[in-house]
Amino acid sequence: MSDPRPVIAVVGPGAVGGLLAWLLHRAGEQVVAVGRDRTVAAIRANGIEVRSEAFGNGVEQVPASTGIPHGAAVIVATKTYGLADVLPSLAAAQPSEVLSLLNGVEHMATLREALPGVPVVGASIAVSALRASATVIDHRSPFTRIEVPESGDGFATVRALADAGASVRIGGTEAEVLWAKFRLLASMALLTSYWREPVGVALSTDPELTEAVLAEVAACSTAAGVPATAGEVAVVVRSVPAGMRTSLQEDLAAGNPNELDAIGGALIRIGETNGVPTPAIETIVSAVGGTLPR
Template sequence: MKNENPTVALIGPGAIGTTIAAALHEVGRTPMIFGRTAHAQLELRHDEGKIIVPGPVHTIPAEVAAPFDLVFVAVKTTQIAATAPWLAALCDEQTVVCALQNGVEQPAQLAPFVAGATVLPSVVWFPAQREPDASVWLRAKPRLTLPATPQTHLVVAALRDTRCQVDISDDFKSIAWRKLLQNAVAGLMVLANRRAGMFSRPDITELALAYLRECLTVARAEGANLSDAVPQEIVDGFHRAPVDLGTSILADRQADRPLEWDIRNGVVQRYGRVHSIATPISDVVVPLLAAGSDGPG
């Protein structure tokens, strides 16, 4: 039955995609994997060892025989347009597309490309990073949060009994905005070119808290139910993190790749303007991130 054993594809075998592929492979549900590079296999390292996911990574959309029940999209939002041929081949109106991406605008961003499929947003709660040898290092237990929708059961069925925990929330908007606040303040790491240890500086802690309070005001205007304690909780999380913990936007900056500045940071400025909320810190951070991503210079 589709509900119990959906056919599963994954686009984007990066850090997050490899983690999901490995979790599925470990329980005998290896997805078909699609990407730009034809890797022979994927490797996920974790505290207990490693998982090898056999290839190939398929690179030719025209070779897809039929649409899939469930498609995980694990590419960054800067790469969505480039995935259009895969999405067109893998999706139809019966497909559920689970967006393993940052931001609070996932359905709107993917809708033009998914051939009428339902886009299911998610919040990804695990640090996974690509290593120089192309393996992925998973530094914590993987967990996803999904909204309570009729389509959510398909992802739950696919990931049942895997190492990836799936939580379902009746207030998904609040959780998504909380994660966005965490991602937004991580953008400061790009401007400093430093990892999580930088948050131990009192001046960075003060800046981070001010920025997070600005973001919190915008999130509440958008309907998120978040307490006054959230900025301090997020900063405390960075204080507890390994000093060498990076973030995907920092890795992209150091590799001179386009940055997800708009959906992680620009979104706060954009919605602030919609609600006539002053965003003075965003008004400095966003142009600097945009210039670091797109130039010129």
Template structure:
């Protein structure tokens, strides 16, 4: 299978490298410094159990999706429409575009931009970071939950064979909301404090704030008619236990002076809450704090 990773950051590089190790033809599409490093030496995949250089292709051009059977769509939520427009002229008619992004509506936005193509959402549970150009570091987990589509079964089997636990679910919308709750609970707090999850939860009053944020998210989801699977409170507690050294993607963005996805996390909950008449004061405070920090950096 030929695979293109559109937006080759930490998430895309991890899954792209796992598929490349399994023998699939993979091209990473990303920033020039990263692409140069990968072209020169391959991608370094550092995990707790192995540390290898994975040979694969890399490009700065969206046209590199040409011929791909599977596109792992991993751009920031803020770039979904523009990135979809960039790859549209180069997609095979039967390619599957799998959205591996934070937020709950990226697949809908990408599908609107690619009405003639197969687009499916994936829920990502992985702790990764870019440790430098051409170097992705895996801290834990890695499972995917993907929505049904014409090629989902084929793709799921390829991922499983590559060492990526994958399941197909009819309730990916609920699973995306479950992931959104986790992101809303931790991302902004980790960003404002610049602390990893394990240290973060030791702070005075932090678990109370997390409880309030989660309750608001669940209230909005209920008003939306979304059924969230599993034990959400247990999942929230488990994050700090299973990923104690992980900084949120929002924290990593702010640390690098980049724009975050907060508009599509706590900001989305605030907007949906306003539309549905559900109060979201805790999410609003976290959203505003991150936006203030972003604004400060841009001056």
């Protein structure tokens, strides 16, 4: 008998995508890691190794490819700036469904425009994972939490991730799910990148700037249809471990491609569209990125 489960393609087998591909393969799912030539060659040679207190240590020989199998159920786990590169192959594959785990809020319109008629859902993931090498991933958080809107209930990828050991919660609208993470991510990423310090120091160095950033993030969320207050954002941000650093902060410091535009740039554009002033965010984006995105 043929296996009734769909092939799951994890596009972007970096720290997060690689961890998910490893979990899915360990659970017996038909999964393929889809990446660039060098990454695919490394995975084919070495498999994906995960070091995790939560899930244990081990190597999984995850199939890897530079192309997305036709009709696959797809998990998009690239960085936001890499989305444009994968859209043509994603559209050509005619996927059965697409679950996006990208940061930010602007990418969903881009995905849906490129994939007419394909069920597409934007979810969020909370996890700390770093790549020690192309195929070795250190899973540092005791959790891997995935928030999925109600529209994703019934997705094969969502079921498979839950069965594989991720903590999956389904509920709310897509906008609510994406903005809940984006408010936290944007506040932390912008302030840590500006001060080049961990979250605790970044929040306390200039209380007025911190308050202004949180207020502007909340105002943009409210203008986008997901009401929030600066106080609510502050409670969530201050619950984060003081020593945490952000990937935007690390990428900027290393001179790597980064998500500044998808985070700070997006907030500035949302503010402009909705008549919400964002001077504090503009100050930070200009300081760390050199120019204001438009």
